Amino acid sequence: MDLQTILAEVESWPIEDRLRLVERIWEGLGDRGDEPGLTEAQRAEIDRRLADDDASPDDVVTWEEVKSEALRRAGR
Known part of the structure:
Protein backbone atom coordinates (compact mmCIF):
# COMPACT_ATOMS: atom_id res chain seq x y z
CA MET A 1 0.00 0.00 0.00
CA GLY A 37 16.39 18.42 17.40
CA LEU A 38 15.41 21.99 18.09
CA THR A 39 15.58 24.52 15.32
CA GLU A 40 17.68 27.64 15.89
CA ALA A 41 14.45 29.64 16.26
CA GLN A 42 13.15 27.23 18.93
CA ARG A 43 16.46 27.29 20.78
CA ALA A 44 16.52 31.11 20.66
CA GLU A 45 12.95 31.27 22.01
CA ILE A 46 13.79 28.93 24.88
CA ASP A 47 16.87 31.00 25.69
CA ARG A 48 14.80 34.19 25.58
CA ARG A 49 12.19 32.74 27.93
CA LEU A 50 14.83 31.47 30.36
CA ALA A 51 16.52 34.89 30.40
CA ASP A 52 13.13 36.55 30.98
CA ASP A 53 12.45 34.18 33.88
CA ASP A 54 15.89 34.85 35.36
CA ALA A 55 15.33 38.62 35.08
CA SER A 56 11.86 38.50 36.66
CA PRO A 57 11.55 35.36 38.81
CA ASP A 58 8.55 36.74 40.72
CA ASP A 59 6.56 37.53 37.57
CA VAL A 60 4.46 34.36 37.64
CA VAL A 61 0.88 33.23 37.17
CA THR A 62 -0.65 30.86 39.70
CA TRP A 63 -2.14 27.53 38.68
CA GLU A 64 -5.53 28.80 39.84
CA GLU A 65 -5.27 31.76 37.45
CA VAL A 66 -4.21 29.54 34.55
CA LYS A 67 -7.01 27.06 35.22
CA SER A 68 -9.62 29.80 35.60
CA GLU A 69 -8.58 31.44 32.32
CA ALA A 70 -8.55 28.10 30.49
CA LEU A 71 -12.03 27.27 31.74
CA ARG A 72 -13.26 30.75 30.81
CA ARG A 73 -11.92 30.35 27.28
CA ALA A 74 -13.50 26.91 27.03
CA GLY A 75 -16.85 28.46 27.98
CA ARG A 76 -17.21 26.74 31.33
Whole structure:
Protein backbone atom coordinates (compact mmCIF):
# COMPACT_ATOMS: atom_id res chain seq x y z
CA MET A 1 0.00 0.00 0.00
CA ASP A 2 1.44 3.40 -0.92
CA LEU A 3 1.60 6.45 1.35
CA GLN A 4 -1.23 8.34 -0.39
CA THR A 5 -3.58 5.37 0.03
CA ILE A 6 -2.67 5.08 3.70
CA LEU A 7 -3.18 8.82 4.27
CA ALA A 8 -6.55 8.75 2.53
CA GLU A 9 -7.61 5.88 4.79
CA VAL A 10 -6.38 7.59 7.96
CA GLU A 11 -8.13 10.84 7.04
CA SER A 12 -11.44 8.96 7.04
CA TRP A 13 -10.95 7.86 10.66
CA PRO A 14 -12.54 9.66 13.62
CA ILE A 15 -10.33 12.40 15.08
CA GLU A 16 -9.73 10.45 18.31
CA ASP A 17 -8.26 7.52 16.35
CA ARG A 18 -6.11 9.84 14.25
CA LEU A 19 -4.74 11.53 17.38
CA ARG A 20 -3.94 8.14 18.93
CA LEU A 21 -2.06 7.18 15.76
CA VAL A 22 -0.02 10.39 15.84
CA GLU A 23 0.80 9.84 19.52
CA ARG A 24 1.94 6.28 18.88
CA ILE A 25 4.12 7.34 15.95
CA TRP A 26 5.66 10.20 17.97
CA GLU A 27 6.31 7.95 20.97
CA GLY A 28 7.89 5.37 18.69
CA LEU A 29 10.31 7.95 17.34
CA GLY A 30 11.40 8.87 20.86
CA ASP A 31 11.83 5.22 21.83
CA ARG A 32 14.37 4.83 19.02
CA GLY A 33 16.16 8.07 19.77
CA ASP A 34 14.88 9.65 16.56
CA GLU A 35 13.43 12.75 18.15
CA PRO A 36 14.04 15.81 16.02
CA GLY A 37 16.39 18.42 17.40
CA LEU A 38 15.41 21.99 18.09
CA THR A 39 15.58 24.52 15.32
CA GLU A 40 17.68 27.64 15.89
CA ALA A 41 14.45 29.64 16.26
CA GLN A 42 13.15 27.23 18.93
CA ARG A 43 16.46 27.29 20.78
CA ALA A 44 16.52 31.11 20.66
CA GLU A 45 12.95 31.27 22.01
CA ILE A 46 13.79 28.93 24.88
CA ASP A 47 16.87 31.00 25.69
CA ARG A 48 14.80 34.19 25.58
CA ARG A 49 12.19 32.74 27.93
CA LEU A 50 14.83 31.47 30.36
CA ALA A 51 16.52 34.89 30.40
CA ASP A 52 13.13 36.55 30.98
CA ASP A 53 12.45 34.18 33.88
CA ASP A 54 15.89 34.85 35.36
CA ALA A 55 15.33 38.62 35.08
CA SER A 56 11.86 38.50 36.66
CA PRO A 57 11.55 35.36 38.81
CA ASP A 58 8.55 36.74 40.72
CA ASP A 59 6.56 37.53 37.57
CA VAL A 60 4.46 34.36 37.64
CA VAL A 61 0.88 33.23 37.17
CA THR A 62 -0.65 30.86 39.70
CA TRP A 63 -2.14 27.53 38.68
CA GLU A 64 -5.53 28.80 39.84
CA GLU A 65 -5.27 31.76 37.45
CA VAL A 66 -4.21 29.54 34.55
CA LYS A 67 -7.01 27.06 35.22
CA SER A 68 -9.62 29.80 35.60
CA GLU A 69 -8.58 31.44 32.32
CA ALA A 70 -8.55 28.10 30.49
CA LEU A 71 -12.03 27.27 31.74
CA ARG A 72 -13.26 30.75 30.81
CA ARG A 73 -11.92 30.35 27.28
CA ALA A 74 -13.50 26.91 27.03
CA GLY A 75 -16.85 28.46 27.98
CA ARG A 76 -17.21 26.74 31.33
